[in-house]
Amino acid sequence: MRSSPAVREARLEMRARAVARRQREGVSARSAQVAGAWEAQRGFDELGRPLRDLTFCVVDLETTGNSPDNGGMITEIGAVKVRGGEVLGEFQTLVNPHTGIPPSIAVLTGITNSMVASSPTIESVLPAFLEFAEGCVLVAHNAPYDVGFLKHFAAKQERPWPRFEVLDTVKIARRVVTRDESPNHKLGSLARVFGSPTTPNHRALSDARATVDVLHGMMERLGNIGVQTLEDLSVFSAKVTTAQRKKRHLAEDLPHAPGVYLFKDEKGRVLYIGTSKDLRSRVRTYFTASETRSRMGEMVGLATTVQAIECATALEAGVRELRLIAEHKPPYNRRSRRPEKMHFVKLTREPWPRLSLVKQVLDDDADYLGPFGSRKVAEKALQALHDTFPIRQCSDRFPVLPKRTPCVLAELHRCLSPCDQSVSAETYAALVSRVRESLLHRPDEVVETVTERLTGLAEQERFEEAAVHRDRLTSYLRAAARTQRLSALTRLPDLTAIRREDDGRWAVHVVRHGRLAAAGVIPRETNAHSYVADLQLSAETVLAAPGPVPAASAEETELVLRWLESPGVRLAHIEGDWTCPVGGAGRRAAAL
Known part of the structure; x- marks a missing residue:
C-alpha cells in the first residue's frame, strides 16, 4: 500500500525533527548525563536486558474522546525514539478523525x-x-x-x-516520586520535578518530548x-530495600532453566x-523489585547463598520442591511443611464397624x-456421614456387644443400636455396605439427605444452621x-506419560503408585522409544x-x-x- 502525500510529508518532517531535536537547548546535556549514568553502571552484574541497550518509542495521542469504544477518534500522534539517552528520531502527524472535534x-x-x-x-x-516503532519498547x-x-x-x-x-511512566512515577516532591503524577507536574525544558501543552509531540525527559529523570534516579x-x-517497587538490591549478585550464576532454588543463611540452614521455570529470572526478582512481602524481605536479609537444583521438567521441579520443604521445613515457607499432619x-x-478419625492409614483392609x-x-465430613447413616458412634471394641440400655442417639433414631441387640448383624452389614459405597463410589x-435438610432449613429461614450442613x-x-482421584493413581504399579512442550521436545514422566519415579526430556535426534525404555x-x-x-x-500426587x-x-x-467411578464425588463436588 503506497503512502499518501501527507504521510510522506510527515515522515520527512520526522527525520528533520530528529536532527533539530538533538540540537535543542538543554537536551544534549541531559542526554549526555543519562548516557553517562548508564555507562557508569556497566560494571554491575547484569541479570536482564540493560536499559542503555534498548530503544524506546515514547508515544502520545490526542483524541476526540476518552474511549474508542464510545466513538473516540485519534486527532494527532506524536512519538520520540530514544536509545541510551540519545534521541534517534521523532514522528508527528495530525489525523483526520472524520468527525467533529468537540469544542x-x-x-x-x-x-x-x-x-x-x-x-x-x-x-x-x-x-x-x-x-517507526518497530523493535522498540513502547x-x-x-x-x-x-x-x-x-x-x-x-x-x-x-x-x-x-x-x-x-x-507506563505514570505507574513508575507512583513508585519513584513522593507526594513531597509532587502533589500528583500528572505529566506537567512530573516535567517540573525533573526539569524538562519542554512544557506539556496537550499536543502530542510536545507531550511525548516531556515524557522522554520524565523517563530519563526516573531512570537516572533508579x-x-x-x-x-x-x-x-x-x-x-520502592518497598524493596537497598540492602535487598545489593544481594542481586546471588542470582548471577543461576541457570535459565526449570528447577528448585534454596535460600540459605551463613550457617547453611535452609x-x-x-520453584520456577526460569531459576535465574525468578530469583532475581527477590533482589530487584516484584517481591514485596515483608517476610520475604526479612528472609533475603538473612540469606547469604542461593542454591539451584536444575530439573528436567517443571513437574519434576514442583515435586522436588514439595519433598525438600518436607525435609528441611524452612521457616519462611508457609505451606507443605507438614505433609505428615493428615487426618x-x-x-x-x-x-460391628463404625466411623472414626485417625491420623494414619494402616494395612488393615479398612476403608478410608x-x-x-x-x-x-475431617470432623465436618464425618458429621455429614453420621447425619446420613445411623451407624454406631460409640468406641467399644469387642466381638460381641452385650445387651445394654441404648444411648440417646438410638432414641433419636440416629443409631441402629446394636448395643441392645435390636438390630441383626445382616441389617447392620447392609448399612455398612451403603456407607462403604458412599465413601468409595457414589x-x-x-x-x-443433606440437600433435603438444607432445603427445609432454608424454608424455615434457619440460615445459620443451613450453613453448618452446607x-x-x-x-x-x-x-x-x-x-x-488419588486412589485411582495409587493403584497403578507403573504409568509412563509424555507431552510435547513449548520448545517442541517431549517431556516424559514415570509415575509409580502415585509417586514421580523419573522425569526427562527426549533430546532431539534421539530415538524416542529407546529413551523412554531407558528412563x-x-x-x-x-x-x-x-x-x-x-x-x-x-x-505430590x-x-x-x-x-x-x-x-x-x-x-x-x-x-x-486407571479409572474413577462415573458417578463419583468429583461430579458432585464440581456442581456444588
Whole structure:
C-alpha cells in the first residue's frame, strides 16, 4: 500500500525533527548525563536486558474522546525514539478523525476541525507509526489509554498488533516520586520535578518530548539504586530495600532453566524453598523489585547463598520442591511443611464397624476417606456421614456387644443400636455396605439427605444452621473426590506419560503408585522409544503404600495428577486400570 502525500510529508518532517531535536537547548546535556549514568553502571552484574541497550518509542495521542469504544477518534500522534539517552528520531502527524472535534477538546489541545481536514486518516497513519516503532519498547504516560486507542484501530483494520513491551511512566512515577516532591503524577507536574525544558501543552509531540525527559529523570534516579534492566524497571517497587538490591549478585550464576532454588543463611540452614521455570529470572526478582512481602524481605536479609537444583521438567521441579520443604521445613515457607499432619475418616473392620478419625492409614483392609488437611475439616465430613447413616458412634471394641440400655442417639433414631441387640448383624452389614459405597463410589445418598435438610432449613429461614450442613457436605464431597482421584493413581504399579512442550521436545514422566519415579526430556535426534525404555529402567523403585494413600505425599500426587490431566498428555505405558467411578464425588463436588 503506497503512502499518501501527507504521510510522506510527515515522515520527512520526522527525520528533520530528529536532527533539530538533538540540537535543542538543554537536551544534549541531559542526554549526555543519562548516557553517562548508564555507562557508569556497566560494571554491575547484569541479570536482564540493560536499559542503555534498548530503544524506546515514547508515544502520545490526542483524541476526540476518552474511549474508542464510545466513538473516540485519534486527532494527532506524536512519538520520540530514544536509545541510551540519545534521541534517534521523532514522528508527528495530525489525523483526520472524520468527525467533529468537540469544542472542549479543541480548546484543550488547540486542534481544530480545519487543521485536520486535509490530514491523513488513521488507516494510512497507523502503518507508518508501527513502522517507526518497530523493535522498540513502547512508553506512554498513562499507557493503557494511548496503547488502547492504537490497538483498537489496529484491530479495526484487521492489522496484527506487534508484541510490544510497554512501560507506563505514570505507574513508575507512583513508585519513584513522593507526594513531597509532587502533589500528583500528572505529566506537567512530573516535567517540573525533573526539569524538562519542554512544557506539556496537550499536543502530542510536545507531550511525548516531556515524557522522554520524565523517563530519563526516573531512570537516572533508579540507576543509583541498582535498577538497570527492563525487567527491573517493569516491576520496580520502592518497598524493596537497598540492602535487598545489593544481594542481586546471588542470582548471577543461576541457570535459565526449570528447577528448585534454596535460600540459605551463613550457617547453611535452609530459609526458603521455591520453584520456577526460569531459576535465574525468578530469583532475581527477590533482589530487584516484584517481591514485596515483608517476610520475604526479612528472609533475603538473612540469606547469604542461593542454591539451584536444575530439573528436567517443571513437574519434576514442583515435586522436588514439595519433598525438600518436607525435609528441611524452612521457616519462611508457609505451606507443605507438614505433609505428615493428615487426618482420615476410617470405616473400621470389626464385627460391628463404625466411623472414626485417625491420623494414619494402616494395612488393615479398612476403608478410608481423606486425607484431610486439618482435624476440623475431617470432623465436618464425618458429621455429614453420621447425619446420613445411623451407624454406631460409640468406641467399644469387642466381638460381641452385650445387651445394654441404648444411648440417646438410638432414641433419636440416629443409631441402629446394636448395643441392645435390636438390630441383626445382616441389617447392620447392609448399612455398612451403603456407607462403604458412599465413601468409595457414589456420594448420592449423602448428597440427597443433606440437600433435603438444607432445603427445609432454608424454608424455615434457619440460615445459620443451613450453613453448618452446607459446610459439612462440602468437606465430605471434596474429601471423597480427592480419595477417589488419588486412589485411582495409587493403584497403578507403573504409568509412563509424555507431552510435547513449548520448545517442541517431549517431556516424559514415570509415575509409580502415585509417586514421580523419573522425569526427562527426549533430546532431539534421539530415538524416542529407546529413551523412554531407558528412563523406565532407571526410574526409582516404588513400593505400594497401604490403603488409598499414595507412595508420596497427597500434595505430590495431586501435582502429578494435574499434569497427567493437562491437554496434550499421552500415555506411553500403563500397568493396571486407571479409572474413577462415573458417578463419583468429583461430579458432585464440581456442581456444588
